[in-house]
Amino acid sequence: MTRHHRNIHPSHTAVVARLEEKYAHLGVRFYQGFAGSVPVQAYGRIGRRFFYFRFRGDCASLTIGSPDRRGDAARYKAQRVKALRTLRRKDDSGFFGLYGALRDLRRGTGQEWYPSIPVRYAVINDVTGERYAGCLEQDEAEALFVRLMEDLGPARKQTRVGRHYRLIARGQRSWPMNSSGVIQKPSKRRP
Structure with a gap:
């Protein structure tokens, strides 16, 4: 279990304390x-799961779930x-060059809390009426968090599609055919 550091600005402590007390x-x-x-x-934990709050483009969302440890690894x-x-080739041509390669050698610790396997999800569109809104006051963020907690519903299942089918969707490949020239699409039912 990874220990998480609380990174709460002093101006946010009152709102965070109220929400932690409420829930x-x-x-x-x-x-x-x-x-x-x-x-x-904003992010943190709800019980044994992680949550992630995001507001951008006049859209607020709250995702609750678990991190994908296997995918991250x-x-x-x-x-x-x-x-x-x-580093072995001493290739300094990339965006960050050798500095970026040295940075990438360290195990990334920034996203181990992100709920990439969602269980519950809520979204509110057109929060302020401004299309490109991306800033919130603390009391507005608190009210949005409460609304999103009330609107939480089950997250949709994410289906994993193979590379061949992604290329079909882009129009770069065609559906496979059997020997008699009949297109073989995958069945919608699970075996």
Whole structure:
């Protein structure tokens, strides 16, 4: 289990304390208050799961779920292999060059809290009426968080589509055919 550092600005502590008190029965614990602009973000835990609040483009969302540890491990491994290859070749042509490769050797710790396997989700569109709104006052963020908690529903299942079918969707490949020239589309039912 990873320990998380609370990164709550002193101006956010009152709002965070009120929300943690209001949802104490659910075990809400903020690791970051409503910080930033375009997007405004907050994250923490609700019981045994993580939550992520985001407001950008006049749209607020709240996602609750678990991080994808296996996928993260695979991405970190690929990132490390690429960085080692760059350093071995002394290839300084990339965006960050050798500095970026050295940075990529360290295990990334920024996203281990992100709920990439969502269980519950809520979204509110047209919050302020301004199309490009991306800033919130603390009381507005608190009210939005409460509304999103009330609107939470089950998250849609994310289907994993193979590379071949993604290329079909883009129009770069065609559906496979059997020997008699009949198109073979995947069945919609599970075996």
